[in-house]
Amino acid sequence: MKGPADFCYAPVMATINRRHLLLGGAAVVGGYAVFRSLPMAGATEKFEVVRSDAEWRRTLTSDQYVVLRAHKTEWAGSSPLNGDKRAGVYHCAGCQQALFSSSTKYDSGTGWPSFWQPLDNAVATRDETALLVLTQTEVHCRRCGGHLGHVFEDRPKPTGLRYCMNGIALTFTPG
Numbered sequence: 001m002k003g004p005a006d007f008c009y010a011p012v013m014a015t016i017n018r019r020h021l022l023l024g025g026a027a028v029v030g031g032y033a034v035f036r037s038l039p040m041a042g043a044t045e046k047f048e049v050v051r052s053d054a055e056w057r058r059t060l061t062s063d064q065y066v067v068l069r070a071h072k073t074e075w076a077g078s079s080p081l082n083g084d085k086r087a088g089v090y091h092c093a094g095c096q097q098a099l100f101s102s103s104t105k106y107d108s109g110t111g112w113p114s115f116w117q118p119l120d121n122a123v124a125t126r127d128e129t130a131l132l133v134l135t136q137t138e139v140h141c142r143r144c145g146g147h148l149g150h151v152f153e154d155r156p157k158p159t160g161l162r163y164c165m166n167g168i169a170l171t172f173t174p175g
């Protein structure tokens with residue numbers, strides 16, 4: 001559960017376009033964004049479900065907490081939901097908001113549960129800025145602000161999107 005958040009960069013490196021490139025004002029070195037700034041939920045958004053840090057720690061498992069509330073990324077391939085092909089709905093593990101339908105799930109080959117589209121009004125996004133070169137788009141639960149993963153524009157069909165989710169941040173309800 002201490003996987004580096006930068007793991008999600010790897011699948012998108014080959015498809016970097018101008019939108020992903022930023023020239024920072026500070027020193028530029030090769031490679032990944034070393035000083036990536038983490039977006040903090042709640043800075044400008046208001047959420048329906050608001051809990052104190054102590055409450056989140058009490059209601060989530062430690063693994064859920066470090067992803068949902070501390071923006072960590074689970075190890076690729078660590079979630080049993082990654083290979084799950086059952087029909088059903090994926091919910092936020094923090095507040096039970098319905099987030100994704102299994103009908104939009106696909107095997108992206110990355111080791112993280114991937115979807116090409118969220119349910120209506122289920123998630124929100126914000127840009128992550130990098131001091132050096134890369135930005136990526138963070139995805140969080142619209143209802144509680146819990147960090148879910150990232151979205152990339154590197155898939156052809158049907159939306160061209162890859163919602164790269166942490167399985168530990170999701171719960172699955174068959175049916």
Ligand SMILES: [Zn+2]
Pocket residue numbers: 092093094095096097141142143144145146
């Ligand atoms: Zn939530």
